[in-house]
Amino acid sequence: MSDSHETDTVRAVAVLGAGGTMGRGIARNAAVAELPVHAWNRTPAKLGDLAEENGIETFATAREAVVDADLVVTMLSDAEATLAAMSGPDGGAAGSEGAIWVQMGTIGVAGSERCAALARDRGLLYIDAPVLGTKVPAEEGTLIVLASGPEGSRERLEPFFDAVGRRTIWLGEAGQGSRLKVVVNSWICAVTEGTAEMFRLARALGLEPHLVLDAIEDGPLEAPYMRMKGEMMLKGDYTPSFRLALGAKDAALAVAAGAEAGAEIPMIEAIATQMAAVAAAYPDEDLAALFRGTADA
The missing domain is CATH 1.10.1040.10 (N-(1-d-carboxylethyl)-l-norvaline Dehydrogenase; domain 2)
Structure with missing residues (x-):
């Protein structure tokens, strides 16, 4: 369990969906910024050589990946995939109580609301932060982050958002980003x-x-x-x-x-x-x- 709400140092960033087009670039850029990365993907083979890169460790389940991670990042194709990754006995929410959940996929308004409800149930601070940009901006760390959530989390998230994007726009309460x-x-x-x-x-x-x-x-x-x-x-x-x-x-x-x-x-x-x-x-x-x-x- 993480006590990330009360500390300033990010011990690790769990990236769920790290083998995808967007997740791979996010994981790599976070590691380059010296933020330790715990990587997981629904299809393990898609993680490829990430495990061989400095600062990145891969895991077999989402629950294992989020242990000791202060930020849990989801970058998956839709709301159903995102909720599946976070739910159940091997899901990310099972091992991340107290962490900050940074939802970065394009999951729509209703999908974001469902994720926010799950975060409340599991004691997670929910940040809705989808991005503008595709494969190359993700690889280059030049995404535009559309962040929304509690104002008190901004300073803590700044090193991560700076690592993956060239600009972050804060929009108010969680859900405005989506x-x-x-x-x-x-x-x-x-x-x-x-x-x-x-x-x-x-x-x-x-x-x-x-x-x-x-x-x-x-x-x-x-x-x-x-x-x-x-x-x-x-x-x-x-x-x-x-x-x-x-x-x-x-x-x-x-x-x-x-x-x-x-x-x-x-x-x-x-x-x-x-x-x-x-x-x-x-x-x-x-x-x-x-x-x-x-x-x-």
């Missing part, structure tokens, strides 16, 4: 699907799609994210930095949050439907694979 993440991701989905449809329309009208990017270059319509995904589409390069299956999941989270809050978001609803259809055919390709549409599925 709200902002859902909103930002709805924009990401809209931009990417909009770019894909723009190119398909250009091609159907007998235009080379690259002419669109040429037309808006260096002008007020330029958007770096659109250009990045657009260039991937034009090259046919769908190497995943953000898997389409996860993007479709995030679009669905936005729809669910909007429905619960009474927001009128018909475009996001339509985009979520389209993304789900394309993701069914190309789940492990990058979000840019939306350019393929359903005709080739």
Whole structure:
């Protein structure tokens, strides 16, 4: 059991999901910052060579990983995976009473509320801190952390957040981070699907799609994210930095949050439907694979 609420030194950071695209970079950067890391993954083989790196120790169960860890970080694909990692006799919550639970995955508004309830039941301080950024920012430690939770925890978490991100935005009570993440991701989905449809329309009208990017270059319509995904589409390069299956999941989270809050978001609803259809055919390709549409599925 940890008494992290009352001490200033972080003895260890448990990273649950350390073998994933995002978790691996988070674990490595925490270790580089000289924060001892306890790593666990649902599929142990995905931990790879992390055990051979300085400052990282791997564990067979989440419960073993959180022992003596003051911060328990979850970076998993969805709310169900996160709750499964923290629940049960071998789950993280079973061995981390008194620690700070830093939830960093994209799990939606309702998912964050479920995690907060579990944290209260198990005596954990809950920090909702999803991130903006994909594989490369995670590897480089340049994520944007959307942190929310008790103000008194900020100073204690600063060394960890500084290790994994280039900026931390504090948003108030726990859960606000996931709200902002859902909103930002709805924009990401809209931009990417909009770019894909723009190119398909250009091609159907007998235009080379690259002419669109040429037309808006260096002008007020330029958007770096659109250009990045657009260039991937034009090259046919769908190497995943953000898997389409996860993007479709995030679009669905936005729809669910909007429905619960009474927001009128018909475009996001339509985009979520389209993304789900394309993701069914190309789940492990990058979000840019939306350019393929359903005709080739």
